[in-house]
Structure formats: C-alpha cells, structure tokens
Amino acid sequence: MLLGTLFTLLAQCLLIEATSCLVKHDGGFVPDHVLRVSSRNISIACTSRQSAVVNGTSPGPELRVPAGQRTWIRVYNDLEQENLTMHWHGLAQRMAIFADGSPQGSQWPIPPGHFFDYELQTTVEDAGTYFYHSHVGMQALTASGALIVEGCERPPYQYDDERTLHWSDFFPQTDHEIEVGLQSVPLVWPGEVRAVLLNGKGIGIGHEADVSPSGDCSLPVIDVDPGKTYRFRFIGATGLSLVSMGFEGHQNLTIIQVDGGEWTKPASVDRIQLASGQRFDALFKAKTEEELASEGRQTYFIQFETRDRPEVYRGYAVIRYSKASTTPHVPTIPPLTLPNNTYDWLEYELRPLIETVTQPTLGEVTRRVIINASQLTDPQNQHVVWRLANLSWTEAVRQTPLLVDIYKFGDLAIPNYDAALANYGWDPETRAFPAKVGEVLEIVFQNTGSLVGSDGAVDIHPFHAHGEHFYDIGSGDGVYDAEANEAKLVAMNYTAVKRDTTMLYHYAATTTPGAPAGWRAWRLRVTQPGVWMIHCHILQHMVMGKSADAV
Template identity: 55%
Template sequence: MTTKTAVMSFCRLLIGLALVLPSIVNGYKLRYHDESFTPDVVLRVTESSISRACSTRYSVLINGTAPGPEIRLRQGRTYWIRVYNDMETQNLTMHWHGLSMAASPFSDGSPQASQWPIAPQYFFDYELHPDVGDAGTYFYHSHIGFQAMSASGPLIIEDDDPPYQYDEERIVHLSDLFLKTDEEIETGLTTPPYVWSGETNNVLVNGQGLPLNTGARDGDNECSLATILVEPEKVYRLRFIGATALSFVSLAFQGHNNLSIIEVDGDYTQPLEVDYLQIGPGQRFSVLMRTKRREELEEDRANGINQYFLQIETRERPISVRSYAVLIYPGGSYNVSTAPANPPITLPSTALGWLDYELRPLTPNNFPTLAEVTRRVTVTITQIVNNTMVTFLQNGFPWTESFPPMPYLVALYNEEMSLFPSYESAVNNGGMDNRTRTFPAKLGEVLEIVIQMTGQGNGILNVHPFHAHGSHFYDIGSGNGTYDLVQNEERLKGTEPVRRDTTMLYRYTRSGIAGATLGWRAWRLRVTNAGVWLAHCHILQHMMMGMQTVWVFGDRNDVLRLGYPAVKGYLSYGGEAYGNSSRWPTCVHYWDDDDD
C-alpha cells in the first residue's frame, strides 16, 4: 500500500468513525446508517401485475405480495424499519396506522404533514417505539394516492402478558379490489372532469377471493377463498383489520355467533358479546371465538355441513358486494373454489351508532369529563359538487397534495414561520386558523372535537371513517342532526368511553340538503403529543378529494424541539436522511435503547 493510499484510507476511516459515533443533538443521537447498521425489518415496495380473485391488476406490492408481510413488534422497544422504494416513477411513504410517532415526528409517513415522500430508487429508515400499553392490532400502509389499496400489511404489537387467555390467533386482513389502475382512479378524482372510481370489484380476505360473477376469470388465473384453519374446543383471538380503500362492511361466521370483542384500535376492552361486526376502513377489532365441540362437528357433518363460511357484505354503497372466506376444521371435506349459491347468513342492515355507548375500557383510561374540557372545536364537513369536480371541505377549505406545497412539518423547520398557525386566530374562528388551514392546540388542553356533516345541494352523502394520527382519542358517540352537548352528556352517564383512532361518521339520509346538518361524531382528546398530525377520512378516494386536515399540537418550541442541524437531512426531497444505491442515510435516533 502506498503512503498516499494509506493516508486516504486513514482519512476515510476517521470520517466514517465520526459519522458512526453518536452525536448528541438536543438529547437525540445523529447516526450514519452504513453497512454496519442492520434494520430490524426490511420492506421493498415494487409495482407489477398480480393476480387476485382471478383478476390481473398492475399494483403496488410490498415484498412482492398484497397484503404485505405480517410485522410483529414488542411494546417498549425501539425498532428500525427500512422501506425501499423500488418503483421507477412513483413516490412512497409508509404510515404505521394507530401508532403515535410523537417522539419520532418524521416517521409518521404522512406526506402532506410529516415527511417528504421517498423518491423512486431511494429508501428511508423509520424509527418505531411502541409504548408500553400499545399492545394490540394495527396495520401499515402507503399514504400516497391510491397505493394503500394493495400496499398494506398487518402490524401486531405483542403483549408481554395478555389480559385474556386464548390458544392461538388468526389475522383477518380485509382489502378492496379495484380493477381500474391506481393512476386511472387518481386522475379521475383529482383532474377535471371528475370521474368516480366506481365501486369495489371485490372484498378480499388476506388477499384472496373468488370472482363475484361466475366464470369471470382473467385467462387461466387460479384463485380460491381464503381459509381460516381452526381446531375444535379451542379459543381463538381473531384480529380483524379494516384495510379496505372504500368498503364499510358487515360480517359474521356461519354457525359461530359466540364472538366476544376484547380490543378495538389497539386498546383492550371489557368483553362484549356480539354475533357480527361492522368494520370501516382503518378500524381494527380483536374478538375471542370458542370453536365447536367435537360432538357438534359430528352432528353438523351428519347434516352435510363440512365447512363454515365467513360472510362479508359491503354497506352504505349504491351496490352491495358479498364475498366469503372459509372456516375449516381438520378431518372434514371442504371446497374453497366455489362460493355458496345462496348466502348462509342473513346479515343485518347498517346499525347506526353501532356499539357507540356500549364498549368499555378493560382498565381505567383517564377519560376526561365535561368539566375538564377546555375548548370545543367543530370540524364542519361539506361536499362541493360542480360541473367539473367534487371536493370535500373542512370549515371551508380542502387539504390536498397541492396544499401545502411541501410537508407541513418540513415547512415549519425550514423557517417558514408564516405557516405556523395563530392560536389566537383559531380560537376566535371556531378552532381553525384559516391562513394555514390548520387546527392548533396547546399542550395540556382537553379538546372536545365535533365532526359535523352538512349538506350541499344535491350531493350524495356517504359514511366517513375518521382517523386521527398522533394519539388516540376518547370516542363519545355519534348521532343525527346537530351535536347537542346536553343530550349527549345524558347518553354518556354510566358509560366509560374507550380510546380509538378511527370511528365512523354515519349518514342518516342519502342526499344532502343545502346547509342542513346531517349527522355528527364527537371525540375528547388530551393534548399531550407535540407535533403535526393529520386527521382525515380513511376512504382513500375522499382523502384525495380533500377530506383531511392538519392539527398542530404545541407551540413552536414544542413542535420544533430538534435543532436545525439535526434535522437538515429530512428537510429536502431526497435529502441526506434518505439513502440510495450510492449513499447511506444519516438519521436522528430519538430513543436511547437502539444499542440493546
């Protein structure tokens, strides 16, 4: 080795050590994620044709599949998940639906709020730290356009000591199948003239299903119903994940109506017996189901029943779609290539306000009383229909990919202080700062948030599953017309509202009457997690049509608590926090257990 070569090698070594060794920046560590850094999970996102339900569609896939692989993490630990955008032209983010990213603000995966998207052929390392108490059922999904229709997967936070006993568990991941491409749907919804996506072509279970029409197979593609394998005389935890793009569904098992809800949206509940579920996009439920005794199975088989169907039906759409999966016991014959000619179950119509005042937390959850509420904010949802477009507004404004021109948190860190909302203006304006189209709140406040549906002309009304990033809220119910504080307080007497992250704004009439209030959903929220957080309808089409907004929790020092040098790599598209084939990323480590 020559002297010159040795000197250059030594210099590179010094530079590498300087980057690898942690730099303390406002209590956080800045680290270089080179070849010595090993992420806990790797997700590679691609796009290609895939066959599902005997139909071929060009789709966004995670590790080559739809849904993506199941991820299991433990609460109270730090994980790094590396997400590669292996697509040629599309941007990407990944959102960890239901988990708070309060300590890792650039890891929330919302491109309109928290981070620049991952550019094609780049990758991004997400830091996740599920808190103790987060054990439950979640999922991850892209937050770009219509990608989440196929780009999603189960995310389970495991409990060290589950409060309920069961033998095994099964995941039931529900997703829609649209035969139009993502690009066709996005263009129709966001570019004049407006073209609706159409209704879902199928509701899939764990990515599987049969064509809804007999013989409607795409070429020689084979397909089958999803199977849920169980054994007799056992208790199963069934984790239902509502990863649908549009479909609000009702479902039940043939011959098994002994379901007990024990968890909703990542929070344990007191057991509540039900015989069916209603699940909207973004919602999750865990239920316990005791399987049949051997004697019951023998009796059913003597009567010609060898398998039991999970029956799924969409609700609140112009066309109802029915699909199935199969519950299978060992020893019986079964057929997964044919759906029943006649539905084995009669599922009920939509139950408006289903379980709103019936669910109870398993343990006390610090629910804020009315006396603790410091401020009430009403978010008024309006649908605007004109000759060329259909748009959703919150308090008179939409939030789309064209507003703001960069992720909101990035804009604030880039010293665009003119974009920081005025708390005083918002308070004087019912909660929204019109200049920034955001809803600010101070840490320590207790908000009562009312999402109020209103009519506009002849617009067709829909159900809206509203999801909040950043923290769980306490759901305090829903109803028709205008929110009535006194009346709802009467309803709340004797109840213990549970914490949720996605709840349903129902429709009580089919079409809008201009200016009329046509239903509400209300939450209470303790403002504790500083940051910039999206709140939006989780129907993908509605999000693209403007039904989302941003909440800013905390003052400037709270929100921008990291110094500029630490976050510099996050503040530009393709910045140093994003890696590619020729560059390792430099990342902020927010948690101190990353060497464990």
C-alpha cells in the same frame, strides 16, 4: 407570545428527541425489517391488475415488533415514477414524530429509487393490532400489511392461538387511473368495489370460485382446530368499504381489544362491522369434535357484505376444521341475514377493561372544534372536492412538509392560534389546525348533505386521527347537542374507550343540500406535540381533499 410558547414546547420535544437518542445509520447499519414497494401485475380477485405491492405481495408481510422498544424499518421505494410514504396506522409515534408517514405533513415523500428508515418507538401499552400502508394517492388499496405489537406481559384474556384477518378492496382500474378520474372535470368516479378481499383473496364480480383453495380465484380459508379459542385480529384495510360480516354457526364472538392498545371489557357480538382504518380483536370459540360430528360438517361460511353504498357486494370465506376437507361451493342462498342498519353497532357499549383514566367531562372541555364534512364543486376550478371545516387539503397544498418548516423557521411556521379561532379552527396561512399542549378538545364531525347536484346525498366517513388517540363519546342523527350527549353519558355511567378511527354515519341516503345529517364526537387531552393528520380514511375522499394537518 402564544406563538413563541407553542414553538418552544414543540422545539423542546424535538430537541430532546434529536439530542438524547441521536442515531447515525452508516453502511454497516442493519434495520430490523425491510420493506420494498414496487409495481407488479398481480393476480387478484380472479383477474390481474398493475398494483403497488410490498415485498412482492399484497397484502405485504405481517410485521411483528416488540412493545416498549425501538424498531427500525427500512422502506425502499422501487416504484418507477411515484412517490411513497409508509404510515404505521394506529401507532401514536409520540417519540418519532418525523416517522409517522404523512406526506407533506411530517415528512418528505420517498422519491423513486430511494429509501427512508422509519423509527417505531412503542410503549408497553401499545401491544395490539395495527397495520402499515402507503399514504400516497390510492396505493394503500394494495400496499399494506398487518403490524402486530407484541407485549411481554400475559394478555388479560386467554386464548390458544390467533389468526389475522386483513380486509381490503379491489378495483380493476390502476391507482393512477382512479386518481386522474377523481381530479378530472367532470368527476370520474371509479364505481363501486368489485370485490372485498380477505388476506388478499376473494372472488371478483362476474367470476366463479375455483374448487381448489390454492387457486388464484378461490375462496379465502381460515383454518382452525376443534375446541380451541382463537384471537381473531380484524384489520380494516379497505379503501372504500364498510364491511358487515357474520360467521355461520359461530355467533359467539367477544370483542376484547379495539384500535390497538385499548383492552375492552368483554363485548359479545354476533357479527363484526369493520370500516376502513378500524381494528377489532375478538375471541372466536371453535366447535368441539363432538359438535362437528353432531352437525356432520367440517367447514362453515363467513358471509360478508358492504354497507351504506349504492350497491352491495356479498362475498364468502371458509372456516375450515380439517385441511383435508373439500372447499365448499359458493352458496346459492345466503346462509345468514345480516342487518342493514350500521349506525347502532356497539355505540355507547365498548368500555375500557381497566378504568384508570376516564374521558374528560363536558365541564373540562376548553375548546370545541366543529368540523363540517362538505362535498361541493370548487367555484375556482370546477373540481368536485371534499372539505373539512371549509378546508380542502391534499399533498399539493404545501411545497415543504409542515414539520420540516417548523424545524427550519421556528415561529414563522407555527400556525397562528388566534387566526385559527376566527377561521373554522385552522390558520389560513399554514392551512393547519393548531392546538396547545394542555388543552382539552372536543372535536365534532358534522355530516351534511352534498352540495353537488340537488339531491343532497349523504355519505359515510371513517375518520382517523394520527398521533394521540381520542375518547370516542358517541354519535347521532341531526346536529350535535353537547348537553344532551353529556347527560346520556352520565346517565349510563359510561366510560369511553380510546380509539383512532370511528365512523361518521348517515341516517338517510339524502337530505336537503348542506343540511346537518349526523355527527360524531371525540374528546382528548392534548399531550403529544407534533404534526398529525386527521382525515377520512376512504381513499377516494382523501384524494378529493378530505384531510387536514393539526399541530
């Protein structure tokens, strides 16, 4: 009976979508945007690398689409030997669930020499900062770009102009080389990041910056005008890095939006901390002509450093007030001291600007799903893998996309809800986590010490949910205590913001193997039928199995 109800709800949604808005694309169809993904040997981080690029560049072109309208984006796979999908990171895709871009979840991958027309059906509430990226293997290291949903209404905050700051990682190995190493026995880890790039530019370790800002090995530059207020759109398109960044002489940023459509009450910060998959929009107040004259400067540094990794990468960019100004040399002494702790940045501080609907209370929660994040050696094949709730999931797990199976086979393809309840929350047959429309879920990610070796290493994990955004209700050390955290929320009169990517931190570098080592908790009211991925957004971890499908 329950399986039939689940399928009926999903089938009705799919039927309405397919019949009321049926669109046929013949030879005369012209998409709103075209993206072509190919492989090129590009200049990057002061060297060259064979990389997946979008329309010939990395990052790809910034796309701007209107809120509340349908946009069609045609994506061509011009790679010679690799499959491709494109994910519209942060967009709920509630009305185009087949176009979410999750391979073997919502769609077949695009084979070489073919294209797929993606439908983006946004709402007026979606106006904000997103990005697009390939969802196959390690391609997202370079195959990504900014996606801005432009609203028709005046934003609730005033600013004169805006700048996009797209952050990415550089590794010298090719995507294929990294993937092969991660799937080898023994594991071949690709090492730590060799550069963090801002809008595709940055200085690789062991290289020196060109003086000319137009060179291939030059500091990134953000141009601003005196006296203006800017909306800085920070996009975390890194593959591995959690980046902490400070702005020399400008410790006056104000967070106004997070992860796309959620406007926040103003939150004053002196730095930005950005993990893979996250977006923050902040107001940046430029100095006046008088302040610049008093300080005798036209350029200031952005200092950025990786955090919670065995090695620290430090890089610089330049805030430039006059395009005629000479780009400064990389400082020999860092102008800023950035904190080492990461786990307390903006925790329990971000609040929605308009509190129309608040997060469910603990009393409203109908089901709690505990998802342990575990690293271990698979006893069957000796691969080092990651598991979520004892499930390791990659594209190779399924022969057919789960959503396609549901279209074709109905009840037989729907995850068994009762079987899932008895098996860590996921159905052993479909290897997917089922949820019922109307449920109020509390999802708890529990960090643990690694079972590989004997040191119990503890990693960090930016967890991302496709589809419906969730209320982030906090994090902490040790084991999650629902009653204690709820008491904290009530005492603070805290209203959570909706997010799509938040951090599972570590509070120590090592612990006892398998022991609890920190938690992150979400709550959501299930309202959007579909097949949606939940995964760690560190690309290496995804390749090693740290993903799951939810239906």
